[in-house]
Amino acid sequence: MRLDRVGGANYLCCMAATNEDTIASRISRILADRIITGQLEPGAKLRQDHIAEEFGASHVPVREAFRRLEAQGLAVSEPRRGVRVASFDLKEVREVAQMRASLEVLALRHAAPHLTASILDRAEEATVAGDNSSDVRSWEEANRRFHRLLLAPCDMPRLLAAIDDLHAVSARFLFSAWRSDWEVRTDHDHRAILGFLRQGKVDNALAVLERHVQWIGQKPVRSASGSLREAFAIVG
């Protein structure tokens, strides 16, 4: 029995408010975390019996979890052939980056009038936390906190949910490239955005944000199989 491994779903802290009770949502959350962090590699088969056994549950809640992952774009399901972890390529990374840019700009434009000094201070703390983080996971968490803090006051729940989903996919790319080795970097864009917002120069902040989100880092990375390939990730 390896039930003790089950507890660790650290990525998604604040999900869609609904369902926190049911087994299906638990499974879906944990599987999403494994896919995002790269524990489950792209293309890996998700066999419902095995997963059901691991969680000490039956296949039905597992299937429901699959449908959720499918809708999030983290898994793909072929009708009677089962479910696999969704794969991705550079084209999709770019696509997600541009969607994020569009939607985050929209969100920030609506959030800007409601931003308070306190929020901006907390966003700055998140930036500092990101600069000081020693691994990808904590950096990603800080980065997501920064964006969420600035965008949440737009008060558009569906928009925020869509952005969250895109963030998850971005994070997946990020983990895939920088899982093991991680170099500390200082985030000048975040500070620039905060600076403009403090001066009330919303349009400037929007422009920086739009560029920032679309910035895609590249680096060579040694894959699990040992071969060297080019990796990429949205870094904003």
Add this chain to the structure above:
Amino acid sequence: MRLDRVGGANYLCCMAATNEDTIASRISRILADRIITGQLEPGAKLRQDHIAEEFGASHVPVREAFRRLEAQGLAVSEPRRGVRVASFDLKEVREVAQMRASLEVLALRHAAPHLTASILDRAEEATVAGDNSSDVRSWEEANRRFHRLLLAPCDMPRLLAAIDDLHAVSARFLFSAWRSDWEVRTDHDHRAILGFLRQGKVDNALAVLERHVQWIGQKPVRSASGSLREAFAIVG
């Protein structure tokens, strides 16, 4: 036995390419259609036993269909209290309109270089079909065809899927306001967009599209319960 009522899912013709085989996807498609067209009113409870019985199926595929509807934003599920048709208000209509504006502009910007004369001609046919349609359903279908034709060449599958989902929600608003009575209108925006695209003036086309999608019509409408209320719908 009322199994003959089951066949009519006319709204979503071209879904996400996956699953066309399984019972769960069938149920989800048909329920989505009923929600969008207003056959199922906002807030209505979706009881899995009844639905299972209607489709001559069991609870399990129904539950899977629920998870999909939930992800599409057409239904909301409270953990052990069941699933209801998602309700909506003017605020959400505006939100969806703005999201559509952002994403459709992004899509058209990428699609524009790949638009051919043949595509533009077919889009014009769709516009004519819309102007000549005598009921909401056919108008909506023509309108969606117009947008899809122009945006599809962007070759960004995730973006197109997101836009499709938003279109479904928009259509829901539309049906809610204009279900019974429908006045013919000529769509000047569509023609303006086509004109600019034919002249290669992409930026102008983008500007019209952005305004067009956010145009929200309002009219008083008599609800099922007989009371008079103000309705609204994205018309673009």
Add this chain to the structure above:
DNA sequence: TAAATTCATATTATCTATAATTTTGGCGCG
């Protein structure tokens, strides 16, 4: 002999049927 096809087996997804928890609604009682 090698390639391809067929057939049998085993694995897996899908669905039905049934049991256990939880919510809901009503009824009596304070």
Add this chain to the structure above:
DNA sequence: CGCGCCAAAATTATAGATAATATGAATTTA
């Protein structure tokens, strides 16, 4: 009028049956 308990209904999960798919050996064909 409000509160708590009991019954009915609905959701959630489990276990078992069915159908489809993948795998591999055996047979046929070039």
